[in-house]
Amino acid sequence: MSAPSSGGASRDGYGSALLKLASDPRVVVLEADLGKSTKSCLFRAENPERTVSMGIAEQNMMLVSAGMASSGKIPFASTFAIFTERAFEQVRNGIARPGLVVHICGSHGGIHTGTDGSSAQSIEDLAIYRTIPNMTVMHPCDDLSAEELTLQLLNHDKPSYTRTARNKVPRVYSEDNVSNIKIGKGNIIEEGNDVAIIACGVMVNEAKIAAQKLSENGINACVVDMHTIKPLDGDLIQDLAKQCGCIVTVEDHSVIGGLGGGVAEYLSRNIPTPLEMVGVDDRFGESGGTSELMAHLNINYNAIINACHAVIKRK
Amino acid sequence: MLVKYQPMYLSIGVTSLQTINSQFQRQVFKWGAIISQSETQLMEIARKCRVDIVEMVHKAGAGHPGGSLSAIDFIVGLYGTEFRFNVENPDWEDRDRFIMSKGHASPAVYSMLHQLGVISKGDIDSFRTLGSTCQGHVDMKWTDGVDFSAGSLGMGLSFGLGCALAARMDSSERNIWVMIGDGETQEGQIWEAAMAADFHKVGNLNVVIDRNRIQNDDFMEVQMEIGDIGEKFRSFGWKVLEIDGHNMTEIVNSINEASNNQSQPYAIVAHTIKGKGVSFMENNPSFHGKAPSDDELIIALEELS
Numbered sequence: 001m002s003a004p005s006s007g008g009a010s011r012d013g014y015g016s017a018l019l020k021l022a023s024d025p026r027v028v029v030l031e032a033d034l035g036k037s038t039k040s041c042l043f044r045a046e047n048p049e050r051t052v053s054m055g056i057a058e059q060n061m062m063l064v065s066a067g068m069a070s071s072g073k074i075p076f077a078s079t080f081a082i083f084t085e086r087a088f089e090q091v092r093n094g095i096a097r098p099g100l101v102v103h104i105c106g107s108h109g110g111i112h113t114g115t116d117g118s119s120a121q122s123i124e125d126l127a128i129y130r131t132i133p134n135m136t137v138m139h140p141c142d143d144l145s146a147e148e149l150t151l152q153l154l155n156h157d158k159p160s161y162t163r164t165a166r167n168k169v170p171r172v173y174s175e176d177n178v179s180n181i182k183i184g185k186g187n188i189i190e191e192g193n194d195v196a197i198i199a200c201g202v203m204v205n206e207a208k209i210a211a212q213k214l215s216e217n218g219i220n221a222c223v224v225d226m227h228t229i230k231p232l233d234g235d236l237i238q239d240l241a242k243q244c245g246c247i248v249t250v251e252d253h254s255v256i257g258g259l260g261g262g263v264a265e266y267l268s269r270n271i272p273t274p275l276e277m278v279g280v281d282d283r284f285g286e287s288g289g290t291s292e293l294m295a296h297l298n299i300n301y302n303a304i305i306n307a308c309h310a311v312i313k314r315k
Numbered sequence: 316m317l318v319k320y321q322p323m324y325l326s327i328g329v330t331s332l333q334t335i336n337s338q339f340q341r342q343v344f345k346w347g348a349i350i351s352q353s354e355t356q357l358m359e360i361a362r363k364c365r366v367d368i369v370e371m372v373h374k375a376g377a378g379h380p381g382g383s384l385s386a387i388d389f390i391v392g393l394y395g396t397e398f399r400f401n402v403e404n405p406d407w408e409d410r411d412r413f414i415m416s417k418g419h420a421s422p423a424v425y426s427m428l429h430q431l432g433v434i435s436k437g438d439i440d441s442f443r444t445l446g447s448t449c450q451g452h453v454d455m456k457w458t459d460g461v462d463f464s465a466g467s468l469g470m471g472l473s474f475g476l477g478c479a480l481a482a483r484m485d486s487s488e489r490n491i492w493v494m495i496g497d498g499e500t501q502e503g504q505i506w507e508a509a510m511a512a513d514f515h516k517v518g519n520l521n522v523v524i525d526r527n528r529i530q531n532d533d534f535m536e537v538q539m540e541i542g543d544i545g546e547k548f549r550s551f552g553w554k555v556l557e558i559d560g561h562n563m564t565e566i567v568n569s570i571n572e573a574s575n576n577q578s579q580p581y582a583i584v585a586h587t588i589k590g591k592g593v594s595f596m597e598n599n600p601s602f603h604g605k606a607p608s609d610d611e612l613i614i615a616l617e618e619l620s
């Protein structure tokens with residue numbers, strides 16, 4: 001699949017989707033003093049009467065969203081991924097437990113937070129939200145897919161958590177094919193039979209780079225954008241396991257409990273298959289530039305290549 | 316547009332909310348006109364609710380009688396006067412909202428809904444059992460007439476603020492009522508919500524604080540005394556009323572004032588006695604979350620008869 005080489009960050013796609021969703025009067029947007037970063041500011045500029053500033057008070061924001069959802073609104077509440085975690089129990093008890101359809105967006109997910117360092121690097125958000133009954137959990141890989149998946153939330157009947165990223169990455173999708181993606185269905189980006197690389201978020205691009213380099217050595221890797229972490233596309237994982245015989249998961253997240261954890265749970269229960277997980281290895285991050293941090297934490301394309309070689313040997 | 320319900324039942328000698336409901340086909344109603352004639356009728360409903368409370372907690376062998384008995388007079392006062400709802404259609408979208416943030420005091424809510432005919436005697440008899448309509452803490456997923464899934468303290472005022480903002484966006488006149496415990500004000504989220512309600516000038520939001528001075532482990536003065544709650548809400552921009560939470564005249568007057576003044580949010584500090592109405596439970600921290608024994612139930616029912 002050919003893809004345009006330039007694009008925006010997934011947070012940009014979230015912001016542009018909110019603008020498009022504004023035509024539905026039920027849609028309301030809640031911010032916690034980070035609208036310029038999450039890109040909900042785009043909605044605010046044109047729809048101030050349906051944008052609610054909650055100040056730096058994420059716990060309050062989650063329950064205000066729940067109250068609005070119980071009154072017929074479709075709230076989109078956003079802040080940094082790490083600060084949604086501060087309100088975890090509010091999301092669990094106030095939103096998901098009563099099944100109120102609130103859509104939470106955590107931007108600046110993973111280690112890609114500029115050079116802010118470990119306090120802002122949420123590397124456990126996918127894991128914790130995945131454990132909550134009723135929650136849909138997504139992590140799109142580029143601006144176009146983030147926009148498409150956010151638009152689809154308008155008709156989604158469950159609360160959701162969408163992690164977006166701060167950094168711009170080359171587009172994986174094009175405007176022609178992005179509407180083919182669906183919440184809950186993984187998407188094959190590159191075909192291959194030797195190893196399946198299942199990635200999410202900004203790591204899909206790294207997986208594509210890794211697959212290109214592996215192909216130069218005669219290894220054909222299948223690359224999958226698993227933008228929906230929950231519900232996880234078990235049918236696709238099963239097909240990949242049969243087709244490739246080994247799997248590598250890739251995420252800008254702890255190796256515990258996120259995409260890798262979810263795939264491991266599925267494989268061990270349904271079709272035991274050699275698996276390697278690329279992610280942050282049970283440690284906190286630190287300040288640093290994006291490329292050097294990814295190399296330091298062993299989550300760049302080189303780490304993916306090494307994991308592919310290792311898992312192929314285990315077949 | 317909001318329908319104002321006429322005081323058509325003024326001349327009727329009613330003895331229970333259920334009687335009213337059946338006589339008027341359970342139409343949406345406000346009961347205020349009647350109650351302004353006879354607050355003793357409200358106190359009689361509250362007495363019946365108290366019987367329900369102690370009986371359901373005893374039968375379940377668990378629950379929170381103390382905070383239910385302190386809260387029930389205000390709840391009856393609210394449902395009996397300004398509160399707009401439809402017992403035939405508890406999901407009526409333009410109903411007022413009652414958000415019981417201190418969700419462990421669920422027996423108070425269930426007893427009110429039982430007296431209204433929204434839930435049955437069988438429902439409250441099954442309190443806390445597997446599959447029951449009446450979950451341990453109030454839960455909007457399980458019980459008709461419950462507007463909030465509570466149980467974790469500090470969240471209800473924020474939820475009410477969301478309901479109030481949504482009502483304003485819809486140009487609806489519905490009022491939002493939130494009941495919190497005084498111990499609950501130790502949660503920081505209460506003050507996040509208090510700040511935001513003032514900032515957003517939400518006049519259709521009212522909170523009543525059940526000021527019984529006892530929390531789970533002990534008296535608040537031992538655990539974490541909050542001090543002058545009214546003054547704190549006032550400093551956050553709220554209009555504050557201080558009432559005797561067991562005096563129906565003061566209860567009804569405060570509800571009338573808050574319901575009919577939309578210029579700012581109201582905080583009603585209802586000074587109450589935990590366990591009110593049952594001598595051995597009154598002002599007794601041990602009955603925060605303990606069921607009465609068989610012998611204690613007999614005494615309680617005698618005192619409430």
